[in-house]
Amino acid sequence: MNLSQDIKPISYLKAKTADVINSVNDTQRTVIITQNGEAKAVVQDIKSYENMKNSLNLLKLIVQSENDIEKDDIVKQDEMFDNLEQKLFG
Template identity: 40%
Template sequence: MKLSSQIKPISYLKSHTAEIVKTITESREPMVITQNGEAKLVVMDVKSFEQQEETMALLKILALGNREIDEGQFRDAQDVFDKLDQADQP
């Protein structure tokens, strides 16, 4: 995905909103909106946004897990399974 081909001024957004919505929804590529020559907004479709949010949530969980491992806050998997097996026995 090349954002450079998807850069438009805010005046374009104002005058072509319906067309932009259709294009972004179909292509699922975000568009950068500029104001006075500076990037100000990124417009994207909802599905892409939700997917990005889910990806970020998973990355945060992985980072937290790695931090816990680095801090020694973990248990050996076999110990956990052994405890579960003991809990299942009458």
């Protein structure tokens, strides 16, 4: 990964917006946009963004599950399946 190629000033984005978007979609590499020498934004293709959001949601579920286990707020597997069968099949 050559990060220096993926860092562009905001003036570059203003002048070459279509090129940046096409490049991001073709390479699936994010582009970091700087303003006054500081990183301010990231341009990313939609598929990579969706994958990142899905990954974050999974991590949140794992953390919630770990918290439930620590609090002993759990349901045994057999009991969960019995409850589910009752709800589905009466």
